[in-house]
Amino acid sequence: MSRVQNRPVCIQLEGRAVVCRFKIEILSFILMWPVFGLLLADTVPNIRDGRAVRIRDGCERLNSFQDNDVQRNARLLRQAADLCLSRRVLSENGLTWTFTIISNKAHKSGPTIFLLHDNENTAFDAALYGVRKYGGKLVAVESGEHRKLQQVQDPNRNFGMTAEQTSSCGLMREKPAAGFTELLLDLQGRDAGFFLTLHNNADGYYLGGNRGGVRLARRTSLIYGMLLPMIDDPDDAILLAGQQYLFENKTASKAADYFRKSGINVIYERIIPRKNDCSFSNFVVLNGLGTYYNIEAQHGHLTRQKQMLDALMRYNNISPYVDDIK
Numbered sequence: 001m002s003r004v005q006n007r008p009v010c011i012q013l014e015g016r017a018v019v020c021r022f023k024i025e026i027l028s029f030i031l032m033w034p035v036f037g038l039l040l041a042d043t044v045p046n047i048r049d050g051r052a053v054r055i056r057d058g059c060e061r062l063n064s065f066q067d068n069d070v071q072r073n074a075r076l077l078r079q080a081a082d083l084c085l086s087r088r089v090l091s092e093n094g095l096t097w098t099f100t101i102i103s104n105k106a107h108k109s110g111p112t113i114f115l116l117h118d119n120e121n122t123a124f125d126a127a128l129y130g131v132r133k134y135g136g137k138l139v140a141v142e143s144g145e146h147r148k149l150q151q152v153q154d155p156n157r158n159f160g161m162t163a164e165q166t167s168s169c170g171l172m173r174e175k176p177a178a179g180f181t182e183l184l185l186d187l188q189g190r191d192a193g194f195f196l197t198l199h200n201n202a203d204g205y206y207l208g209g210n211r212g213g214v215r216l217a218r219r220t221s222l223i224y225g226m227l228l229p230m231i232d233d234p235d236d237a238i239l240l241a242g243q244q245y246l247f248e249n250k251t252a253s254k255a256a257d258y259f260r261k262s263g264i265n266v267i268y269e270r271i272i273p274r275k276n277d278c279s280f281s282n283f284v285v286l287n288g289l290g291t292y293y294n295i296e297a298q299h300g301h302l303t304r305q306k307q308m309l310d311a312l313m314r315y316n317n318i319s320p321y322v323d324d325i326k
Helices: 030-041 068-072 073-081 121-134 180-189 250-261 280-286 302-315
Strands: 004-013 017-026 046-048 052-055 083-090 095-104 112-113 137-142 195-199 224-226 237-242 263-272 291-298
Touching: 046 195, 052 195, 068 073, 068 121, 083 180, 095 121, 095 180, 112 121, 121 137, 121 195, 121 280, 121 291, 121 302, 195 280, 195 302, 237 280, 237 302, 250 263, 280 291, 291 302
Parallel strands: 112 137, 112 195, 195 291, 237 263
Antiparallel strands: 004 017, 046 052, 052 083, 083 095, 095 137, 224 263, 237 291
């Protein structure tokens, strides 16, 4: 009979985290090694630059996902043969991040839609609509239906590659978060040419945004809200961002004019380095990575969020692969 001993082998990573693997000693039945290899392939982390990243190749079974967003859309996902579910797991700074990825196998060249807050269900459903209609993929942070992972770190305040970049970020638990940032950049599709997030917010403005409020009615040196008088809800808007004032930013001004003529509220955020808050918008703009969009809608305003997503795709000349997606 074979005798197998499981002994943990632990590695200290940059003084911050310990990653343990199990060493398998097989004293006989050497032909069983391929079986053990298959069992371990999906669980052994890839150690890179002090971070543990677990990558699962290929599409995974729907019933292996316990996330509420996936299960809520289980019937639709079973019927959509072109959709592929996978995930990434990252351990960094004492936290373990899980990302659910739903990609369109038939139309991979569409945009990537990032969903950073797990408690924003309407945004997830709107993003899934977008992936089915326009291709590409969605990348969703899983944090147990909470805004913050383990109630300590907001994913949208966790972007930054170096200590210098993150020095001004008071809501970042441990600095920097190069692994988190690199992984999301790796998942970004390059074909669409822009970064896109979807968010949901609470009803009405809330100072500081900790409950997901937006600042549509505000006009300051950094926030410029453009509320259309005939729009029924000021919590639904497309957010643009740049380092210049809006009147100096021709790209953002053109987009704002288009969306306003399409009946959509617009918010422009002027981002400056000393006010960097380590959000996705700040990271993209301050590092000159491309155009950033955020489609905001109040919780439950699914139809409106889909309409704004369709308008943004039209503006960027992205045609639907399937016209009858509702």
